[in-house]
Amino acid sequence: MEEIYFKDEARERLFNGITKLHKAVADTMGPKGRTVIISDEYGKPYVTKDGVSVARAINFKDPVENMGATLIKEVAERTVDQAGDGTTTATVLAQAFIQNLKEFDTNDINKAFDEIIPKVLQHLKDNSRELHREDIKYVAAISANNNLQIGNIIQQAYNFSNIVKVEESNSLEDTLKHVNGMKLDVAYMSKRFVNTPKETCEYENPYVLLLDGKLEDLMPLKYILTKISDADESLLIICEHVSEKEIRKLESNVMSKNINLCVIKSPGFGPIRKDYLRDLSDFTGSEIVNIMPNKPVNLTSLGKLKSCSITKNHSILIKHDDINVDEIVESLMYLKNEPNMQPYDIQILDKRIEQLTGKASVIYVGGGSEIEMKERKDRYDDAVLAVACALEEGIVEGAGVALFHAVTDIEKNTSGIERNILYSLKMPMAVIGNNGAIVDYSTSMFDQNIIDPLKVTRCALENAVSVAKTILSTACVVLNPSQWS
Numbered sequence: 001m002e003e004i005y006f007k008d009e010a011r012e013r014l015f016n017g018i019t020k021l022h023k024a025v026a027d028t029m030g031p032k033g034r035t036v037i038i039s040d041e042y043g044k045p046y047v048t049k050d051g052v053s054v055a056r057a058i059n060f061k062d063p064v065e066n067m068g069a070t071l072i073k074e075v076a077e078r079t080v081d082q083a084g085d086g087t088t089t090a091t092v093l094a095q096a097f098i099q100n101l102k103e104f105d106t107n108d109i110n111k112a113f114d115e116i117i118p119k120v121l122q123h124l125k126d127n128s129r130e131l132h133r134e135d136i137k138y139v140a141a142i143s144a145n146n147n148l149q150i151g152n153i154i155q156q157a158y159n160f161s162n163i164v165k166v167e168e169s170n171s172l173e174d175t176l177k178h179v180n181g182m183k184l185d186v187a188y189m190s191k192r193f194v195n196t197p198k199e200t201c202e203y204e205n206p207y208v209l210l211l212d213g214k215l216e217d218l219m220p221l222k223y224i225l226t227k228i229s230d231a232d233e234s235l236l237i238i239c240e241h242v243s244e245k246e247i248r249k250l251e252s253n254v255m256s257k258n259i260n261l262c263v264i265k266s267p268g269f270g271p272i273r274k275d276y277l278r279d280l281s282d283f284t285g286s287e288i289v290n291i292m293p294n295k296p297v298n299l300t301s302l303g304k305l306k307s308c309s310i311t312k313n314h315s316i317l318i319k320h321d322d323i324n325v326d327e328i329v330e331s332l333m334y335l336k337n338e339p340n341m342q343p344y345d346i347q348i349l350d351k352r353i354e355q356l357t358g359k360a361s362v363i364y365v366g367g368g369s370e371i372e373m374k375e376r377k378d379r380y381d382d383a384v385l386a387v388a389c390a391l392e393e394g395i396v397e398g399a400g401v402a403l404f405h406a407v408t409d410i411e412k413n414t415s416g417i418e419r420n421i422l423y424s425l426k427m428p429m430a431v432i433g434n435n436g437a438i439v440d441y442s443t444s445m446f447d448q449n450i451i452d453p454l455k456v457t458r459c460a461l462e463n464a465v466s467v468a469k470t471i472l473s474t475a476c477v478v479l480n481p482s483q484w485s
Contacts, residue, residue: 003479010064010477015098017065018072018471021058022095025051025076029088030399030432031146035375046197047375049145050382051088052076053197064477071467078463079456080199081312084385085143086456089400089428093464096424098471104417106473112417113465116410120425121458123406128394128454129446133158135395136387138449142398143386144379150174154383157361162391165309165316166380167204168373169364174380179306180319181360182283186265188310189242192251193262198381201262201310203234205320208284208303210266210277211239211291218246223296225259234260236308238280240273241265262308264315272348279352282328283319307362318360325356332356389453397445398452399437400429403461425461 027034028049038046038057048054055076060066075094076087101109131139136158141151153176157164163181188194193201207228209221215237218225228235242250242263253259268276281288286303306318319325335341336349365380367373396402407422414422433439445451 013064014068017068021069025091026431030435030437032436047371050378052080075463075467079459083389083456083459086460090460090464096427097468100420100424116421120406128396131390131395139390140383143383160361161359163360164384165362169366171366173366175364177362182317182358184267184315187312189263206234206236208286209237210286210288212288214241215239216243229259237263389455393455395451396454398450399439401445404429
């Protein structure tokens with residue numbers, strides 16, 4: 001039998017969960033924010049200042065409080081999916097909206113949000129600036145807790161290539177290496193292949209299996225899957241499609257830790273897909289395999305990468321040192337210069353050459369202990385994603401100042417609910433100050449190189465508004481018996 005909580009009690013317990021989660025996440029905000037120690041499923045400590053990692057780790061015994069926390073986690077998850085950073089800002093804004101608007105009518109709240117938020121977003125856009133390449137280090141440093149050393153290394157990485165990958169290292173120091181890398185606009189086929197707290201799938205020295213067409217039956221792959229599993233190696237499968245039944249089998253084996261594996265979609269469409277597959281064959285040393293019933297795929301068909309990093313948006317493949325693509329690049333250059341080539345064909349050839357000869361920067365993160373190294377890697381990961389966002393949409397003043405200035409310019413002709421919404425927008429700046437950061441607000445944040453990506457601020461605000469509307473409209477919570485029995 002379900003347990004039901006009505007408006008006042010339901011909202012109070014939801015708000016309790018939200019407030020507790022907010023406190024843990026907000027403590028990490030800004031250059032003086034503090035770290036949080038999280039234990040994994042085996043009790044091993046993990047130290048981080050990453051807001052979404054903290055949020056993911058929090059679960060409450062009270063099921064209604066846990067519902068509230070889960071709704072706020074969705075704000076963080078959505079923001080990190082869209083922008084890669086800004087999860088703490090999103091959490092702080094969501095909690096502020098809920099706290100400051102909970103006494104108002106739902107319809108009035110929604111109307112006020114619809115009136116105010118577009119003005120705030122337009123103000124942010126109007127006051128944004130393009131990110132100059134030489135200022136990358138400042139965006140990176142701010143995202144990495146005001147660590148200019150991290151900012152400088154990321155600046156060097158982006159000076160060489162827009163493909164930047166962060167990896168763990170056994171050394172004490174952080175190092176930067178330039179390699180051959182390929183970035184594909186394809187993602188993992190299932191989130192269950194993820195193997196990092198950052199919701200990515202990353203492997204060192206993975207084997208590569210290239211399939212021409214769709215994977216409808218795993219039986220021909222049984223031999224190589226068994227060998228990969230027995231050797232505790234990893235495998236990246238690239239194919240056009242995997243049937244629902246077979247993808248579930250692969251997910252099950254990955255989740256049971258029987259095999260280290262990820263599947264991504266082969267890039268391109270139509271005839272171009274075949275060309276890209278041939279390029280991937282040259283880049284990885286893999287054969288292009290056609291799955292045949294009752295014909296096992298041999299280990300000699302597999303290729304190799306130095307590393308791979310797969311996200312929900314793209315894949316970065318780092319070429320193995322033993323692979324040489326000079327000959328295929330020369331043949332494509334020769335083909336491109338043939339007199340009968342059409343402009344579209346030349347464009348495709350240019351894209352293929354660019355992929356095969358692509359450069360990547362790999363940052364190897366060190367530390368005095370595994371805990372220190374992982375915490376620093378979190379900061380590098382956030383900073384790299386922040387830079388990508390800033391290059392995409394530009395930058396705004398950091399330290400919560402961009403939102404504060406939007407409030408100052410808009411609030412003159414507001415009252416009631418709208419004024420409470422605008423007051424809530426000041427909370428990121430207040431939290432940063434409460435955490436001990438000393439900021440000179442008398443001059444522009446741009447002049448002080450305290451800058452945030454516009455996309456990060458925009459996504460944090462939009463997602464916070466979305467979840468605040470949902471929670472503030474709640475009149476009842478119904479619990480399934482399994483949640484409270």
